[in-house]
Amino acid sequence: MAHSKEMTRICVIGAGPSGMSMLYHLAKMEGQGKRIPDVVCYEKQPDCGGLWNFDWRTGVDEHGEPIHGSMYRHLWTNGPKECLEFPDYTFDKHFGKAIPSFPNRAVILDYLNGRWNTVNARKFVRGNTKVKNVIYNPDNDDFTVWARDQVDDKDLPPEQFSHIVVATGHFSVPNIPYFKGVETFPGRILHSHDFRDAHEFKGKNLLVIGSSYSAEDISLQCVKFGANNIVCSSRSGPMGFKWPAQIQERPLLERIEGQTVYFQDGTSTEVDAIIFCTGYKHTFSFLPDNLRLKTENTFYLPNLYKGIVWIKTGNNKLMYIGMQNQYYTMTMFDVQSFWACRVILGETTLPEKEVMEVDIARWIHKLERVTSTSQAIDFQTEYVMDLGRESGYEHNLDVKDIFDYWEEMKMESIMTYRDNVFKSKFTGTISCKHDKPFMDALDNSYDDLY
Known part of the structure; x- marks a missing residue:
């Protein structure tokens, strides 16, 4: 089916925290009376949440597809929740009370779902749907996407989109080195x-x-x-x-x-x-070479303007969210998504390719001078704040002081750092302590801890 070059239709691939932040902002803009494009989000798993969903399976899932998630049963966050708190949807707002600074997986997923549900961001998501192939069509300046319904076990008709947002994460394909014997x-x-x-x-x-x-x-x-x-x-x-x-x-x-x-x-x-525990490979099997990000896990990625826009081909209409190494997580995905929405809606104008290449080189050169954890936190703080200023993001996301204190606590005692409390930057609330120290808390259910 032919589409005009003015057509704006967004395909988001992945409904984890990165993809859902994109959908959240689009749904929020729509709720505020702004006209938004047609949006489709393809998600391979049955539900939203990405790695925060726990799947007892390993190897392949019920559809014979490689298991996406790396979540384990008793995970607690290894960073304080005050470093991933959304300023427009705080933990106080969701839970109505103070909770510990290091929640378990179920608590974080509940919090994420609470934010997404405030604007019905799920309405864009097609679950159990695997993207098989994406190509860019230079003549029409658009993309064709082929997907498969995993429940009905059938290929879906190809669809055309003006923009592609890849939000599949990069913690799914293991890197496993070989050792003799x-x-x-x-x-x-x-x-x-x-x-x-x-x-x-x-x-x-x-x-x-x-x-x-x-x-x-x-x-x-x-x-x-x-x-x-x-x-x-x-x-x-x-x-x-x-x-x-x-x-x-x-x-x-x-x-x-x-x-x-x-x-x-x-x-x-x-x-x-x-x-x-040897890391993961950035793998995008549904993308051809001319659209595929190829990189090691680093804090600033090659060929992505502002760490988001793919500049090699696709006329700046292919974007990646959440693909860099991370100290900031949820809030970084959020400001990346807000920035990307502004670009797609024409509210932020991209510079010429040469200018974007210079900007990428500048950030990578800056990263080459980073030699410590503290400097890496500084680097990513600067990146997050840069996106916020450029996009008009309403809130100051700088939580470097919390990260620094967290890193200090870890070095003091790796056994007990999760027993510490932190103060929310956005509400001033000081978190409460768990009923038991981390190393003694063996029942990690939602109800038991909260």
Whole structure:
């Protein structure tokens, strides 16, 4: 079906926190009387929420598709909720009372759903629908999208869109390096993507490979639920926390012989299981090469103006939300989405390609000078604030002081930092404490904690 070049029709791919922020702002603008384009959001999972949905499955889902989520049963946030709080929909507004600064997964998902429901953002979402292919049509200056209804097991008719917003996240396709002898290891081997419940490793000796958030959090979870001993190994050096006696750090794994693992410093130990916490690959199988972002996990991405607009092809009508490495999460996705909405609606004008290329290079050069966690937080704060100023976002999202205090608490005690309380920037409310310290709270249900 032919469409005029003036047609504005938005396809959002993914209904996790990034995609839903896009839909939230469009629905909010519509509720304020603004005319918005036709919007369709394709979501592969049955419901909105992305990684915040818990799926007990690993491998493939009920439709034979690779499992998207990496959520495990007993997850608590590893950053304070005050760093991801929406200024126009605070935790006070949702819960009507103070809650702890480090909630569990179910609490965060409930909060997100509460915000989305205020404007009926779900009305745009087609669940259980997988995007199979997207192409850009230069002659019409639009895109064709092919999708599949996973419930009825049938391909849907192709649809045309003027704009594509990719909001599928980048924590779904595991990066798993090879180590000599791993194929003959007799114990359990998994990536953190498939980690579901630490009870499985009670009484076990574990090797955790990696040094980022997954490594630190899964190690603590396993100790919390009764693992005997954990050795953390990474190429980037020790994480530097004051670990409990059950957790030690070693240099990078060198080889595996039977149940014995050998490290680059010549030491070795026997383990029952190996957990790869080695990150994820940016993977967009539904996009052709000329539209596909290819990058490592970094704080500023190549070929994306303002970290959002794909400048290589597609006439600046392909956008990515939430694809960079993150300290800021929900609020960064939110201001990115607001900025993208303004561009699509013609309320913000993009500069010429040469200007955008210079701006990208400027940010990447700035990132090259970042050498510490504090500087990385500064860098992303500046990025978030830049988007807010340029788009006219109504609120100041700068929570660098909270991030800095949080990082200080982690270095003081990785075991107890989740027991601390923080103050909301937007309401002034100081969070309450959990009934039990994090390491003693084994029942992580919504009702038990809240």
